[in-house]
Amino acid sequence: MLLADVASALEAFWRGSLGTSSALFSGTLVRAVPLILVGVGVALAFRAGVFNIGGEGQLLLGAVASTVVGLHWGGGVAGVIIALCASAVAGAAWAAIAAVLRARFGVLEVISTIMLNFVAVNLVSYLVRGPLQEPTRIYPQTSLIAESARLSRLWTGTRLHAGIFIGIVVAVCAWLVLTRMAAGFRLRAVGASPSAARASGRVDVERVTAAALVASGALAGLAGGVEVTGVTYALYENLSPGYGFSAIAVAILARLHPLGVLATALLFATLETGALGMQRDAGVPSVVASVLEALAILAVVAASGRFGISWRATRGPRTSGAA
Amino acid sequence: MAGDQGTANEWCGMTDVSPFLEAAVRTATPLLIAAAGESISERAGVINIGLEGCIIAGAYAAFATGGIPIAGYTSAIFAGLAVGITMAFFAVVMRRDQIIVGAGLTMLALGLTGTLFRLREASAPLVTTEPVTAIPLLSRIPVVGPALFAQPAITYFAFALVPALWWWSQRTQGGLALRAVGDSPSAAKAAGVQVVAVQAGAVIVGSALGGLAGGSLVLAQAGTFAEGMSAGRGFLAIAIVALGRWQPVGVALASLIFGAAMALQYVVQAMGWGIRYELVLMIPYVLTLVALAARRRGVSQGQHFSYAPAMLGRSLPDD
Numbered sequence: 001m002l003l004a005d006v007a008s009a010l011e012a013f014w015r016g017s018l019g020t021s022s023a024l025f026s027g028t029l030v031r032a033v034p035l036i037l038v039g040v041g042v043a044l045a046f047r048a049g050v051f052n053i054g055g056e057g058q059l060l061l062g063a064v065a066s067t068v069v070g071l072h073w074g075g076g077v078a079g080v081i082i083a084l085c086a087s088a089v090a091g092a093a094w095a096a097i098a099a100v101l102r103a104r105f106g107v108l109e110v111i112s113t114i115m116l117n118f119v120a121v122n123l124v125s126y127l128v129r130g131p132l133q134e135p136t137r138i139y140p141q142t143s144l145i146a147e148s149a150r151l152s153r154l155w156t157g158t159r160l161h162a163g164i165f166i167g168i169v170v171a172v173c174a175w176l177v178l179t180r181m182a183a184g185f186r187l188r189a190v191g192a193s194p195s196a197a198r199a200s201g202r203v204d205v206e207r208v209t210a211a212a213l214v215a216s217g218a219l220a221g222l223a224g225g226v227e228v229t230g231v232t233y234a235l236y237e238n239l240s241p242g243y244g245f246s247a248i249a250v251a252i253l254a255r256l257h258p259l260g261v262l263a264t265a266l267l268f269a270t271l272e273t274g275a276l277g278m279q280r281d282a283g284v285p286s287v288v289a290s291v292l293e294a295l296a297i298l299a300v301v302a303a304s305g306r307f308g309i310s311w312r313a314t315r316g317p318r319t320s321g322a323a
Numbered sequence: 324m325a326g327d328q329g330t331a332n333e334w335c336g337m338t339d340v341s342p343f344l345e346a347a348v349r350t351a352t353p354l355l356i357a358a359a360g361e362s363i364s365e366r367a368g369v370i371n372i373g374l375e376g377c378i379i380a381g382a383y384a385a386f387a388t389g390g391i392p393i394a395g396y397t398s399a400i401f402a403g404l405a406v407g408i409t410m411a412f413f414a415v416v417m418r419r420d421q422i423i424v425g426a427g428l429t430m431l432a433l434g435l436t437g438t439l440f441r442l443r444e445a446s447a448p449l450v451t452t453e454p455v456t457a458i459p460l461l462s463r464i465p466v467v468g469p470a471l472f473a474q475p476a477i478t479y480f481a482f483a484l485v486p487a488l489w490w491w492s493q494r495t496q497g498g499l500a501l502r503a504v505g506d507s508p509s510a511a512k513a514a515g516v517q518v519v520a521v522q523a524g525a526v527i528v529g530s531a532l533g534g535l536a537g538g539s540l541v542l543a544q545a546g547t548f549a550e551g552m553s554a555g556r557g558f559l560a561i562a563i564v565a566l567g568r569w570q571p572v573g574v575a576l577a578s579l580i581f582g583a584a585m586a587l588q589y590v591v592q593a594m595g596w597g598i599r600y601e602l603v604l605m606i607p608y609v610l611t612l613v614a615l616a617a618r619r620r621g622v623s624q625g626q627h628f629s630y631a632p633a634m635l636g637r638s639l640p641d642d
Binding site for chain 1: 370420558599604605612
């Protein structure tokens with residue numbers, strides 16, 4: 001009997017995630033898009049030794065900005081681009097609060113970004129019940145943005161939208177910046193050893209960490225914008241089922257490699273849609289996916305050598321001279 | 324916060340501040356217990372981001388035990404211990420990054436408690452909350468009497484923890500060893516202190532207190548469990564420790580300020596001042612950011628907190 005239960009749960013997982021074309025193209029791939037965008041951002045920040053745990057809040061602010069633009073601006077390609085730019089700017093601005101608090105006031109970004117998550121969640125609750133609520137004032141959400149203000153779908157009958165290309169392009173660009181450009185080199189140098197980077201006299205450590213945090217916020221904000229213009233078409237509470245947190249697992253499992261994020265985002269999207277399928281068809285709570293994500297983080301951290309991973313070094317032991 | 328409606332009802336038709344003070348102290352209780360635990364862990368040099376996980380695990384354990392406060396609190400402590408032992412193993416013994424391990428454990432605890440909770444029958448049964456233990460005479464003092472002397476026993480425990488912790492950390496060998504490990508592990512080791520054992524022990528004790536804090540959330544406040552009901556209290560507690568400058572008395576004062584900020588929501592609900600509820604819920608989080616920024620000092624070259632243990636957040640060197 002137990003075996004039969006497990007078999008039916010696994011079958012539900014398969015049907016919910018990859019087993020049918022609608023599950024794959026309308027569920028899993030769609031869900032991978034925000035995970036890619038936030039995950040690449042988290043990877044960049046962690047590479048620079050900045051612990052941006054605030055992807056969720058930055059994503060929500062991006063969603064707010066793109067909704068406002070989408071509701072009030074004309075549609076068309078230009079309208080969509082402006083909405084997406086606005087979402088990136090909003091996410092960057094939200095992360096910039098943490099960057100300023102870190103640079104000027106020495107507030108740990110781990111704490112500040114988490115606090116900003118809670119502020120953002122309550123801000124969205126307020127907006128969808130207050131200034132941005134739909135005109136009939138019945139539902140806690142905004143009106144739908146115009147059809148012309150939406151990201152186009154790749155083919156009819158599925159929910160997969162052009163955002164998947166944005167995600168892939170962003171991941172490739174991030175990889176190029178990280179490995180081929182001076183800015184990426186500085187970022188990795190700061191992440192590997194801030195004291196060595198500072199001692200070299202050629203890297204402004206505070207500036208690089210702030211830039212990495214803001215860039216990572218911009219990508220999370222963009223994810224919110226893509227989600228609104230490509231999937232939800234409106235702002236409401238629980239717009240994000242914790243993309244900002246899953247993205248941390250995505251980035252860590254990818255060992256902070258932007259191209260690896262493409263694969264791990266797809267893996268976790270599969271896990272999450274599969275878990276939703278199990279909840280629907282087999283009565284297994286879908287939060288079990290976050291348990292697996294957390295276990296993945298711990299497994300990677302346990303398996304990686306102590307000094308073998310770049311994000312470790314910022315908080316590593318001081319060299320004898322610096323103490 | 325989930326399930327605090329009972330307190331809101333007490334507000335109806337009242338205009339004096341004593342119910343607000345009472346709610347503030349009661350709301351501060353889990354924050355204080357958790358922050359006291361975190362201060363022990365941080366004194367030994369470990370930032371325990373897994374504290375949020377300890378709280379939700381403790382809350383669920385207390386809820387699942389149901390009914391008898393003493394049994395609920397005991398299982399809450401054990402749940403915190405379980406998280407703490409895992410944290411100590413990865414972050415102290417294996418010397419992995421404290422923040423990533425802690426964040427992973429918090430996600431794990433939130434996910435596990437959510438899964439277990441949803442696997443139960445649909446409706447969330449209420450558990451009996453701990454009764455108020457009013458201290459004779461003292462609780463009759465006008466205005467502050469009910470706030471200070473008509474609280475559940477766990478609140479008295481939380482405040483008794485403050486002088487106890489101060490005495491222990493300042494006046495005993497154990498406390499000295501704890502602070503030495505957080506400030507200079509090599510010196511502590513040279514003095515014969517078992518550095519790894521002290522740090523691991525501090526994380527585990529701190530996490531047990533985190534679990535207890537979660538238990539008090541269920542048994543002395545909400546009377547039930549809700550997914551994610553820790554609502555960032557673990558992170559608030561970490562901020563409280565920094566605001567209180569790693570000193571027990573400072574931590575207690577900071578906890579009371581945050582308790583008051585959280586209790587404000589009941590005032591606004593009851594008074595109908597036309598302020599949006601969601602905006603009031605932001606206050607503790609915004610307050611954290613403002614307070615941490617206002618406490619600026621010693622900001623130079625990566626040395627962020629001048630009052631902080633010197634090794635805070637850094638892994639121990641290899642033996």
